[in-house]
Amino acid sequence: MSGAFNHPGMHVGDFKVPLNSTQVKTKQPGTHADGGGLYLVVRESGERVWAFRFTAPDGKRATMEFAGVGDKEGQLGLTEARDQARAYRLALKKNGIDPRHKKKIDAKGGKSFKEYWGEKAPGWCVGKHRDELKSWERSLRDIPILHDLKLHEIDTPQVIEALKGIWWEKPITANRTRERIEKVLDAAKVEKYRAGENPAAWRGNLKLVLPSARKLNKKRGHASVPYAKAPALMVELHNDPGRVARCVEVGILTVTRSQEIRLMEWDEINFDKKTWLIPADKMKIKGDGEEKPKDHLVPLTDQAIAIIKSMPRLGRYVFPSDHAIEHQPFFPNALTNCIKRAGFAFTMHGMRTTFRNWGADSKEHNFRREVLEFCLSHRVGDEAELSYWDSDMIDRRRVVMEAWSRFMKPNVKLKSTRTGRVVPVPDGRRPRARLR
Helix, strand or coil, X not given: CHHHHHCCCCEECCEECCCCHHHHHHCCCEEEEEECCEEEEECCCCCEEEEEEEECCCCCEEEEEEEEECCCCCEECHHHHHHHHHHHHHHHXXXXXXXXXHHHHHHHCCCEHHHHHHHXXXXXXXXCCCHHHHHHHHHXXXXXXXXXXXXHXXXXXXXXXXXXXXXXXXHHHHHHXXXXXXXXXXXXXXXXXXXXXXXXXXXXXXXXXXXXXXXXXXXXXXXXXXXXHHHHHHHHXXXXXXXXXXXXXXXXXXXXXXXXXXXXEHHHEECCCCEEEECHHHCCCCCCCCCCCCCXXXXXXXXXXXXHHCCCCCCCECCECCCCCCCCECCHHHHHHHHHHCCCCCCHHHHHHHHHHXXXXXXXXXXXXXXXXXXXXXXXXXXXXXXXXXXXXXXXXXXXXXXXXXXXXXXXXXXXXXXXXXXXXXXXXXXXXXXX
């Protein structure tokens, strides 16, 4: 048995005897094992290279030559070759990265996450509304821990660390950031800057360790106002000549989301049929595994149409920003700030809650639950029921929206919460939108 140890690289019992530096230089042509998947390959020509044998993620055995033997540039000595083989083993075991892919990444050179994000985001935002790129920039600022990391260095624990600071504080925004991280890393994989599974993926990955952002957001809720006080807000908005006030008014009368009303376009409105068709790409982004958004047809009341027609046609958007130099929509916080200036502490989304409570409590009308949910563009019913339900209930919803419009514009006098003066609610007239 002792004689066997005189031949390094051969099996001794259940062990492989590693090579030493002298044997690396003197071994005869052939393939010689060092252990841990590392092999010395000596060709008949005398050329010596390092090879790594492994089981690829697809279950197949593979061999990869990764460096020459020596101390010149691009070559590795025995110690360095072992270190490289160890890195391949760890990447394969920890992240399922094929060493052949890792070799290509190392040869190509790494890019930082921030650098690559900055290259890709503008191209992905071309043709979208102007605040999309700014939203990407805000997402990047929320995850500074990833900025200086190379694309191939990012793993799941680092993504979790980056997200946990905002996941509970602003869950919907955090989930949007997670989706953007995932998109960036997917693109990096396509362009060979990284390999392996995406550490920002939700299914089978982050979903197992982070609570659902949508469920967290439901627990937080949106600031709303009791529906008995809602008409007073319309009085205050009526006396605000800014375009943002008109935008908020129509948003309330149509119970749409902030993004949908801010991005309302003239060619989406059919004045003859009194409808507004919101394209699917402006609807709420659905979570992983949920039904994708569809076009949503909104019935417009006479009050909403009167406000829309009072707006000057300056471009594609019905409600362009008062402050933007170019024809652009409002930022999301502009609508909330308008409501705050009117003396109310709630959000546009909270107004949808106000509407839903009003509809549920209305004894005069006795609206059906599914009609109210359709007004809010919510899913109604289980999968079996939805498979047979293809009506948009536009006529039933128009009845609801007309009743909501009458409730929000009563023919009585209300006292202004800001000035204390009694302000008559006009019948159909609106102040001209202020131009700047």
